[in-house]
Amino acid sequence: MQSKGNLVQLWIVRCFAALLLFGQVWLHLLKGKTYYHKILEHMVTTGPASISPVLLVNGFAGMIFTIQTGRELVRFDAVSTVGGAFALAFCRELAPILTASIIAGQVGSAFAAEIGAMQVTEQIDALYMLKTDPIDYLVIPRVIACCLMMPIMMIFALLIGIIGGAFAAKHFFQVFPDTFLESVRNFLDPSDLSIILLKGVIFGAVVAVIGCSWGLTTKGGAKEVGESATKAVVTTWVSIFIMDFFLSLVLFGQPI
Secondary structure, eight states, X not given: OOOHHHHHHHHHHHHHHHHHHHHHHHHHHHHTOOOHHHHHHHHHHHTGGGHHHHHHHHHHHHHHXXXXXXXXXXXXXXXXXXXXXXXXXXXXXXXXXXXXXXHIIXXXXXXXXXXXXXXXXXXXXXXXXXXXXXXXXXXXHHHHHHHHHHHHHHHHHXXXXXXXXXXXXXHHHOOOHHHHHHHHHHHSOHHHHHHXXXXXXXXXXXXXHHHHHHHHTOOXXXXXXXXXXXXXXXXXXXXXXXXXXXXXXXXXXXXX
């Protein structure tokens, strides 16, 4: 049984391996060799196959956020501005993070498990024997698919979240949908949509690279494959929050 020190050391090594893999992905992309049929396959996994949990979570999250925010705004007789608070917090931050976390749990774990199983059964070595680079064949299609589909999933998350928020505002606080949406428009800048899409691309790359890296560095058997999938998800969640923190500082400015 490994000690805590060895586990931490192994985690650090695998994090550096993920950074190296990210650099290799960029170098291979510049070469232009891509398996486009694999990209479409993983786009289906990242998009349509994951849409249900994304819509459910963001729809209910939008309603919950509106209820909790509206309860506080009622005290100040400012419940009509609940859409503005919704725009600033849910649309900018909560929806992108929730969506990326769901994709990490469903897609990132699958990437780690699939590639990990190939690694422990020596299928990766077989690819080398066939003169096929695993990064070109396994990693890059997954990275491109996640970077393309994550922004689209975030747009769906925003739409269903706004619908859920408008429903809660009308049902619990008698704020009509047009008032709610007008408040959202007043507080949400057009540039915010571009920032959300940028976050989608970055978070998609994080999910795919960490999932693939943890799979490629799997050693052992079936137990280690499961552990890699679990640790890949946890590491992805931590990375997403860290990335979102720095993106918020850079894109929205430091607080005064």
